[in-house]
Amino acid sequence: MSGDDSGRLARVFLTRVIEPGDETAGRWVRELGVVEVARRLKGAGGPLPGVSGRRWEGLRARARGADPERDLGTARAAGVRFLAPGDGEWPRQLDDLGDARPLGLWVRGQASLRMWALRSVAVVGARACTEYGAHMAAVLAAGLAERGWVVVSGGAYGIDGAAHRGVLGAGGATVAVLACGVDRPYPPGHAGLIGRIAEQGLVVGELPPGDHPTPSRFVQRNRVIAALTRGTVVVEAAHRSGSLVTARAAQRLGRHTMGVPGPATSARSAGVHELLRGDAVLVTDAAEVVELVGDMGELAPERRGPVLxxxxxxxxxxxxxxxxxxxxxxxxxxxxxxxxxxxxxxxxxxxxxxxxxxxxxxxxxxxxxxxxxxxxxxxxxxx
Missing domain, CATH: 1.10.10.10 (Winged helix-like DNA-binding domain superfamily/Winged helix DNA-binding domain)
Structure with a gap:
């Protein structure tokens, strides 16, 4: 087996053992190399630096059940490929996450993730959205698609689903970043939608085939959405909405953060309004988003009333x-x-x-x- 093959297998192995966003594990990989980290987890050598006895036992138990060859075979059968840092298709902006960078990504769909991510915007928001929120997300996403932008979201109910549908309806490009194995769509009610995204766009995730979502995995998934894109637009979010995690991750990474305002009395827009009181920029349509994240000269039209x-x-x-x-x-x-x-x-x-x-x-x-x-x-x- 070549060094490249052993390194790829080691990364596939680690996606089954290490939780997404684990910065301690990321430091191990950076300092020791992915093959050495996998070797120790398999029992060859002592514990990894700084790990407690209880955690080490938990990692070793996971390692005993990991079979990277089987995972790759399952992925191939489902039309899923594995990307590792350094691959030609790897989106280099994910490297901005430092030790929290994904160990690898599982991808469904034909397009190049790296090329699509170069001109992409995240549209996220509340699961329990209003009709106004769903309408704004769909129209905004469709407008971005018509301007040649890729829309990235999380495949969830509410704003995410509305954004994906808006793009698909406009014949555009969209990416769903999941908090589970990409061969097992979640939520189940969006299996058809995620299947359409895989045919017309891309479905991406850090977790190996068959793995299930957890609350912490949803949170960590959001950092990938933020890092992958040039900016994040939040459409409806309460004060504790997970979409605010994506927006704050985007801010930490130096990406553009935008919000679509809602009624001042709406609790479902309270989180967006809090962002807008900080460093986020108010946007109302795709042209205003592109003016912020696009290239020089991609300006929104001047807003004025009718000429009398x-x-x-x-x-x-x-x-x-x-x-x-x-x-x-x-x-x-x-x-x-x-x-x-x-x-x-x-x-x-x-x-x-x-x-x-x-x-x-x-x-x-x-x-x-x-x-x-x-x-x-x-x-x-x-x-």
Missing amino acids: PADLLAPGARRVLAALPGRGTAGPALIARDAQTTQDDAVARLYELRALGYVERHGDGWKLTRQAMISVRRARGPS
């Missing part, structure tokens, strides 16, 4: 038009004063406005036409 006919007037004419009263007439002197111009200039502008149908002359005074009154009210907005 009065907006097309020269500035001096707009000031004179605005100086006319909403009802009744006014003389040139009063109009000039309110428009902050001379009386001669005001008279000249009034005749321009008369030619355009905005004002009428009544004796020595001037008044707005009905058309102009509507235009001016719209321009001024509600009182």
